[in-house]
Amino acid sequence: MQPNRLKQGGRIDRSRALSFRFNGKSYEGYTGDTLASALLANGVSLVSRSFKLHRPRGIVGAGAEEPNAILQIGRGASTLPTQRATQVELYDGLEARSTKGWPSLRFDIAAFNDLVSPLLAAGFYYKTFMRPQALWPWYERFIRAAAGFGLAPREPDPDRYEHRNAHCDVLIAGAGPAGLIAALVAARSGARVIIADEQNEFGGSLLSASQTIDAEPATAWIEATTAELDALDNVTMLTRSTVFGYYDHNFVAIVERCTDHIGEDVAGVRQRLWRVRAKQVVLAQGAFERPLVFCNNDRPGVMLASAVSCYIHRYAVCPGKRAVVFTNNDSAYRTAIDLRAAGASVVIIDSRAEGAGALADAARADGITMLPGHIVTDVSGRRHVSGVRVAQWNGDVTSTVQNTINIDCDLVAVSGGWSPAVHLHSQSGGKNAWSDDLHCFVPAEYAQANVSAGAGNGKWSLQDCLQDGLDAGIEVIARCGIEAADVTLPLAVEVASRPLEPLWRVPAATDPDRCPKQFVDFQIDTSVADIRLAVREGYRNVEHVKRYTALGFGTDQGKLGNINGMAILAECLGEDIASVGTTAFRPAYTPVTFGVGAAENVGDLFEPVRKTAIHASHEAAGAPFEVVGQWHRPWYFPQGDEDLHTSVARECLATRKSVGMMDASTLGKIDARGPDVVEFLRRIYTHDVGKMKVGRCAYGIMLGEDGMVMDDGVIARVAERQFYLTTTTGGAAPVLAWLERWLQTEWPELEVYLTSLTEHYATIVVAGPNSRRVLQDIGCNIDLERDSFAFMSVRDAELAGIAVTLFRVSFSGELAFEINIDSRNALKMWQLVADAGAKFDITPYGTETMHVLRAEKGFVIVGQDTDGSVTPVDLRLQWLLSKDKDFLGKRSLSRTDCVRSDRKQLVGLLSEDGKTVLPEGTQLVDDPGAAIPVPMCGHVTSSYYSACLGRPIAMALVATGHSRRDEIIFASLADGSAVPVRIVSPVFYDPEGERQND
Amino acid sequence: MFLIQCPWCGERAETEFSYGGEAGIVRPLEPDALSDAEWADYLFNRTNLRGAYKELWNHAQGCRRWFGVERDTVTYKIEGSYELPSGRAGKGA
Numbered sequence A: 001m002q003p004n005r006l007k008q009g010g011r012i013d014r015s016r017a018l019s020f021r022f023n024g025k026s027y028e029g030y031t032g033d034t035l036a037s038a039l040l041a042n043g044v045s046l047v048s049r050s051f052k053l054h055r056p057r058g059i060v061g062a063g064a065e066e067p068n069a070i071l072q073i074g075r076g077a078s079t080l081p082t083q084r085a086t087q088v089e090l091y092d093g094l095e096a097r098s099t100k101g102w103p104s105l106r107f108d109i110a111a112f113n114d115l116v117s118p119l120l121a122a123g124f125y126y127k128t129f130m131r132p133q134a135l136w137p138w139y140e141r142f143i144r145a146a147a148g149f150g151l152a153p154r155e156p157d158p159d160r161y162e163h164r165n166a167h168c169d170v171l172i173a174g175a176g177p178a179g180l181i182a183a184l185v186a187a188r189s190g191a192r193v194i195i196a197d198e199q200n201e202f203g204g205s206l207l208s209a210s211q212t213i214d215a216e217p218a219t220a221w222i223e224a225t226t227a228e229l230d231a232l233d234n235v236t237m238l239t240r241s242t243v244f245g246y247y248d249h250n251f252v253a254i255v256e257r258c259t260d261h262i263g264e265d266v267a268g269v270r271q272r273l274w275r276v277r278a279k280q281v282v283l284a285q286g287a288f289e290r291p292l293v294f295c296n297n298d299r300p301g302v303m304l305a306s307a308v309s310c311y312i313h314r315y316a317v318c319p320g321k322r323a324v325v326f327t328n329n330d331s332a333y334r335t336a337i338d339l340r341a342a343g344a345s346v347v348i349i350d351s352r353a354e355g356a357g358a359l360a361d362a363a364r365a366d367g368i369t370m371l372p373g374h375i376v377t378d379v380s381g382r383r384h385v386s387g388v389r390v391a392q393w394n395g396d397v398t399s400t401v402q403n404t405i406n407i408d409c410d411l412v413a414v415s416g417g418w419s420p421a422v423h424l425h426s427q428s429g430g431k432n433a434w435s436d437d438l439h440c441f442v443p444a445e446y447a448q449a450n451v452s453a454g455a456g457n458g459k460w461s462l463q464d465c466l467q468d469g470l471d472a473g474i475e476v477i478a479r480c481g482i483e484a485a486d487v488t489l490p491l492a493v494e495v496a497s498r499p500l501e502p503l504w505r506v507p508a509a510t511d512p513d514r515c516p517k518q519f520v521d522f523q524i525d526t527s528v529a530d531i532r533l534a535v536r537e538g539y540r541n542v543e544h545v546k547r548y549t550a551l552g553f554g555t556d557q558g559k560l561g562n563i564n565g566m567a568i569l570a571e572c573l574g575e576d577i578a579s580v581g582t583t584a585f586r587p588a589y590t591p592v593t594f595g596v597g598a599a600e601n602v603g604d605l606f607e608p609v610r611k612t613a614i615h616a617s618h619e620a621a622g623a624p625f626e627v628v629g630q631w632h633r634p635w636y637f638p639q640g641d642e643d644l645h646t647s648v649a650r651e652c653l654a655t656r657k658s659v660g661m662m663d664a665s666t667l668g669k670i671d672a673r674g675p676d677v678v679e680f681l682r683r684i685y686t687h688d689v690g691k692m693k694v695g696r697c698a699y700g701i702m703l704g705e706d707g708m709v710m711d712d713g714v715i716a717r718v719a720e721r722q723f724y725l726t727t728t729t730g731g732a733a734p735v736l737a738w739l740e741r742w743l744q745t746e747w748p749e750l751e752v753y754l755t756s757l758t759e760h761y762a763t764i765v766v767a768g769p770n771s772r773r774v775l776q777d778i779g780c781n782i783d784l785e786r787d788s789f790a791f792m793s794v795r796d797a798e799l800a801g802i803a804v805t806l807f808r809v810s811f812s813g814e815l816a817f818e819i820n821i822d823s824r825n826a827l828k829m830w831q832l833v834a835d836a837g838a839k840f841d842i843t844p845y846g847t848e849t850m851h852v853l854r855a856e857k858g859f860v861i862v863g864q865d866t867d868g869s870v871t872p873v874d875l876r877l878q879w880l881l882s883k884d885k886d887f888l889g890k891r892s893l894s895r896t897d898c899v900r901s902d903r904k905q906l907v908g909l910l911s912e913d914g915k916t917v918l919p920e921g922t923q924l925v926d927d928p929g930a931a932i933p934v935p936m937c938g939h940v941t942s943s944y945y946s947a948c949l950g951r952p953i954a955m956a957l958v959a960t961g962h963s964r965r966d967e968i969i970f971a972s973l974a975d976g977s978a979v980p981v982r983i984v985s986p987v988f989y990d991p992e993g994e995r996q997n998d
Numbered sequence B: 001m002f003l004i005q006c007p008w009c010g011e012r013a014e015t016e017f018s019y020g021g022e023a024g025i026v027r028p029l030e031p032d033a034l035s036d037a038e039w040a041d042y043l044f045n046r047t048n049l050r051g052a053y054k055e056l057w058n059h060a061q062g063c064r065r066w067f068g069v070e071r072d073t074v075t076y077k078i079e080g081s082y083e084l085p086s087g088r089a090g091k092g093a
């Protein structure tokens, strides 16, 4: 059934068989398998097609470095794209598909690309498809379809995700030997510890090896250590949890996969995002084995040596029967010994003339053939490796070599040495340095409160990893000010080894630009020849070469081949690797789902909803709501089957003819008081607040220091040293912050107190010729007639015995009153107004009618008719600008840019046909027949159909508009037509303002 | 995400704060006496330096106080927070 499964061993549960499907075919594996180990157990070696050349590809690694086995997992709405089969735990019923082979993996039409691959060198897409530019969208569609790594589900995500915040003294990333012992010392010392590992169990590399600790199998040490950690309540242990992002000030992000290993449609949280603020961090993520770069090194069956050992030890899967191990260092000798023990025949090809140290003796004792001073130059076999060509080598990387030996094999295990996983260290801002001894980049300078340990710090032997992890644990708890508890250093067996000899690019029988492809980045199909081409074409900086060749651009971020790529670039440039440097590492370490990023913040919880105190009544009235900021405001109040247009027309006419009522509670409201409040507000507003009498209101605008209109509203002087300020709905919070900023940073000598009242008071607008009578009928304790309560007055009063503050202001141009009332009484007052107004057919209206009524009067809405580049002069509001005092933004109004004659200025527009309602945002042109690109002279900011005027009206910002009254310009519509429009005054209705004064 | 020390509330996550740009930009007392270039210098030009930088932060989701922070613009390390020299809280405390 599973031809490559070993009879015994592994950390799998053979009593629990699981069935799964790959590309529609059924297979069996065991609990404890990854998808990759199960596929290898079943002898499946072809798992995908490569990105650009569509070459057949197999499983290369056993962890996060896997570049080829990038599969689509699961079905329907919960499917996950771009999953590494090496990190997908097998569950019963798992369904996996490769996404890069079409119409089928074995017969891939686009594999034609491989036949023409000499034409598909680096930069090919740029060079070919960028001309003619107009065709790029067409090309792009083709390329995207051919290159897709996965499919996003079309349905909403049915699964639950959550965010969790956590704090700790020590966060440890990686639970291999170094991470575990660091955790042990920190935990025993009483520090609050979080230790996270991406795998399903702790142990890291020890799970894939046959080493001993303190003369026992290493797994016994793992079990004892994790059991002790588990028993301590100051330790949080996270398995299946990838530390994927290291941000500023030790803010670290971890994604925990809670149910992905069980299956789909599992109850509970699928994934959890941990947002951790750690005092100290230990980075112990280990190291990645590097490939060796020879001709056709991407053929299925060519694997990392450490991955082969992992499959044998951890999953009891031996991926081949006749193996060739090709290495430039000692560690792969362990793989050879593992393969031999698993029953495979093994030949070791070692590029070093001297071969290995003590492990060579062990290999020899096992009957393994060794060829030191030899290299594998090429591979035969297309869908699976069938043999290797081997040449003797004298160590000269620039030479070509003569192939002398052919070896038949079904597995090539390669090791080009090791590179510490410095990703998180780099993300934290730390620098790496090239080690000439270790031939890799190692963490050098630290930028944040962290320390690297173990293989991730360039410590290769188990004993060194344990020592380094212990040292790191002691170091970080000392930095936390905690005294270290006693931990005895465990002892591992040391083996005398011979040093690695770098081999970044393996010489071939022909020169590197003509030999079969030598792949550096499998996922992106970047080869040695591509890097050499980039250098020939003049690229020298590693970041530029990366972008030209796409080296490291895959979802694996080049974990496998990047270092080889840098070294090959260095060789081409004649520089050393240290001066070429690495490209930047960025989060996420491995891809993270959008689901866990959004977590709870979807649907109803996407944004807070703010409702006014009168909301329930609007809901009962069947009003549709408009979202303004976070407020849900009634948009219009349809009767029967009225649509927006008819409802708004009725609301407008009713208000202008009799009386309407509206909920304006969302306006920002600020109480400003204190001994210096007058001086303060004189500096803030453009008009002179000091000249206002108690009991009077004024329309006020405030400018930014750049002179642009920032917000507007009504200012009421309710007492000698107390003002009530209103702001736009959206301006409530920013205006308060703006005022506070000036008080606290620039004018601390002014004693002023600001209090937001936006939520405390509701505002009910009663507008229309009968509004006064409605209030009188409710029962008002003050005289509301014109002579005693004039337009722009404010007064505390009682309506039906309820305390209110009445404003005689008008945003509709009608006689109007604004009732400000404690929010708790607002719903009751709304009803009182409605009842008293019934005999006048009082009509509730929403935001749309409010917009139409104010536009008929030419009142601007800041943020709609202005956009942060509009001065008060542009709006014809110079009458609001005091000449007697300074105010914020005043100096800017005389800057040359603000007095340009061709500034866009606010005007009214009437479409000449009397029918066309211009879409807001429509561009305006002087001459629609002008040569393309047609110069724009302005744009429409507000536009409505006015039922009162029986025609559409619009407001617009038009260059030099104020001096162009009665000129005809053109509105350029989306369908290509141009509508003639006449520039008029923006005040369309009651220009004398008689009605509001009544 | 930064960890910022509010002088009144202690260490809080950056999401509680809003940024106010470079500290120490003093509003000219007599704007009308300035040339366009001098006014523009106050309005638009900031030192934007590399290294230790004094900037304003507001604890917007907390005590609503403005305060100063010295932050390294290269490493993002925060050297410390301080009450504004002439701030009312500083004066009254």
Ligand SMILES: [Zn+2]
Pocket (backbone or CB within 6 Å): B006, B007, B008, B009, B010, B059, B062, B063, B064, B065
């Ligand atoms: Zn605070």
